[in-house]
Amino acid sequence: DAKTTQPPSMDCAEGRAANLPCNHSTISGNEYVYWYRQIHSQGPQYIIHGLKNNETNEMASLIITEDRKSSTLILPHATLRDTAVYYCIVRVARAGGTSYGKLTFGQGTILTVHP
Amino acid sequence: DTAVSQTPKYLVTQMGNDKSIKCEQNLGHDTMYWYKQDSKKFLKIMFSYNNKELIINETVPNRFSPKSPDKAHLNLHINSLELGDSAVYFCASSPRNQETQYFGPGTRLLVL
Numbered sequence: 001d002a003k004t005t006q007p008p009s010m011d012c013a014e015g016r017a018a019n020l021p022c023n024h025s026t027i028s029g030n031e032y033v034y035w036y037r038q039i040h041s042q043g044p045q046y047i048i049h050g051l052k053n054n055e056t057n058e059m060a061s062l063i064i065t066e067d068r069k070s071s072t073l074i075l076p077h078a079t080l081r082d083t084a085v086y087y088c089i090v091r092v093a094r095a096g097g098t099s100y101g102k103l104t105f106g107q108g109t110i111l112t113v114h115p
Numbered sequence: 116d117t118a119v120s121q122t123p124k125y126l127v128t129q130m131g132n133d134k135s136i137k138c139e140q141n142l143g144h145d146t147m148y149w150y151k152q153d154s155k156k157f158l159k160i161m162f163s164y165n166n167k168e169l170i171i172n173e174t175v176p177n178r179f180s181p182k183s184p185d186k187a188h189l190n191l192h193i194n195s196l197e198l199g200d201s202a203v204y205f206c207a208s209s210p211r212n213q214e215t216q217y218f219g220p221g222t223r224l225l226v227l
Contacts, residue, residue, distance in 0.1 A: 043119075043205050043218030044158065085156070102171055103150075103216060105158040 004088045009110040012082075018075040020109050022088030025069040030092050033064060035073045036103070037084040044087065044105075047073065078113045085110050118142050119219035121206050127225045128196055136191045136222045138206030146170070147189035148207040148216065149181060158205070164189050196226045 005023040012018040024033065034049040048055055048062045050071075055062040061074040075082055087108040119140045128134055140147065148171075149161040163171035167183040178194045193200060206219040 038158075041221075043207070043221050044216075045218070046215045049215075087158075102160050102163065102173075104160075107157070 004090055004106055006086070006088050006106065006109045008107065009112070012075075012078045012111060012113050014080055014113055014115050015077055018073075018078040018082065018111055018113065020073040020075075020086050020088075020111060021070065022073070023070045024088070024090045027068050027090050028092075031090050032092070033062065033068075033071050034089045034091065034103070035060070035062065036087045036089065036105075037082075038087070038108070039081075039084040047086075078111075080113050080115065083111060083113045119206055119208055119217050121204075121219040121222050123222060124220065125223050125225075127227065129227055130196055130198060132196050133192070133194045134196060134224075135193070136204055136206075136224070138189045138191070138219060140187055140206075140208040140217070140219075142208055142210075142217060144208040144210050144217075145186060146209045147183065147186075148209075149189065149191050150205040150207060150218075152203040152205060152221070154202070162189075162191075198226050200224060201226045 035047040036044045064071045085108040152158045162181045203221045207216040209216040
């Protein structure tokens, strides 16, 4: 699976949009971009994923550049409860063999939302 | 109506002991996983089971033995616990090997 690079930490004011970048310059054509987050003392939580089109759900939006070498997760109106570590993961969906379902977590971005 | 549950939540034990962590999911998923998060917060997959069949075994010591009695359960048994086994262990499940994995709340293991 392709490696990702994220800033170690970011701050955001409550109510403002949080834009979390991720670089994945070695991404392959069949690899998706996934975002998970881990709130303190909880298990990781799925947020969103996409292949090449921008995606939006009730939690966030995912913007993927045309060359697919980077992406941005957008939390449109951050709240204090969005303070967490955000992980950008690139992997083949429905993979077989040794990468069967495996999520490879990096260090992620610690997002702190302040009042 | 918790989706993925783990017991116990906390486990404190002595070096050399044998312990088990249980995981259950009520989502009807086919695939279950065990992840380990160490003190530096790195989260790494240990095992994956699909329909009770071992799919992934990521260079985990033989002291760790997963057991899947049925699709809804994946337990982790650890023999001869070592100090380095202290970590948070997360169970997860997904529909077959699809992208969305649902994680349990974690089991915090401390080996003294």
